Amino acid sequence: MTPKQIERIQNKIKKIKRALAADKKHWGGYYHDGQGLRYLPPQFYLEINDYSGAMRYFNWFNKNFEEDSGYPIFLFEWTITLFKKKKVKEAEKKALETFCSNTYLIDVFLGKDMLEFNKNESSNWEYSSLIEHLIYSKDQEELSDFYIWLENFTTSQTFYDFANKFIEIEKAINDEPMGKKRSQLFDEKLKLLESIK
Template identity: 50%
Template sequence: MTPKQIERLKKKIADIKRALAAEKRKFGWYDDGRGLRYLPTKYFIQLGDYSGGLTYTKWFDKNFPDDSGFPDFLFEWTIILFKTGRIKEAEQKAFQTFCRNTYLFDKFFGRPIIPFDKWEGSNLEAPGFTEYLDYSCRQPALGDFSEWLASFISTQDFINRSNKYIDIQKRLKTEDDSETRHYLVRQANQLEQSG
């Protein structure tokens, strides 16, 4: 990356922070309908500034505690946690990423995406949503992360929890009883949060 490219990315991060701060001053809260808050993690990863990314994700968590995030954002957060040595937190965020899009890891590892019959709560979970993914296990800067992620998603704990999550989503596809659906959704949310 050239010095000019580095400066451009740093300027993008600064501009986003400035825009978000202006919203807070103007409204008394963040009115980020444009989704600017999701962009800096990508830029921090491109810069290799993982400690800056960690500082940003801590700020994000404090200011948007109920924001569950998009799959790519959660994936970037996972990379940042791993690269800063926060392995337990990275494991939790990786599972949350999986719950947001059960096909994303397949895309990252270059595996064929085979949709299965489950409730697609939003287009974010659909296989086509992974087509945009900017990351691949073949990227040299992500070699250590790729090895770690491959090992983590092969653990019996991850396999058991992911199978349980998928089973809930399969049941939601056909369940019509509102009380049972509510119970299943609550179970899925608890499973995701326990990450």
């Protein structure tokens, strides 16, 4: 990538940050961001291999959007960034979070068959169609170390136990009619998700 191309990408990031600042000003000190601009910068940081910039952005996001569970590809980019910044334990947690937000994404990146099971897909982000927007691949040279790490992590006992528990709960929720038992299953799912925060 030429310095001019890098500069163009850096300008895109600045433009998004200005738009977010204007959004906050317009809403009296709060972010509304109905367009989802907050999810865009990580892709540009990763495009220019600026993992320090991406890490600063994720820290800012965490502070300003702490209630936002995140878009699956955004969470995946966060996982990449944490790994590249040698924050491996945090990267493991973010990989688990990514898996919970979309069970197909990691398999697609790793070049594996998608895990299909009967589950409650209550959000567009949980559908398999989201993977059409995944621009990252195990074949990208810059991600070869990340690919090896993620492949190893997803075959670890930690990931296996967590993923199986999550899938078990998701299947049970899908099969359970409205009522007390279903509410308990949602509570169980919430506790599982909180265990990786």
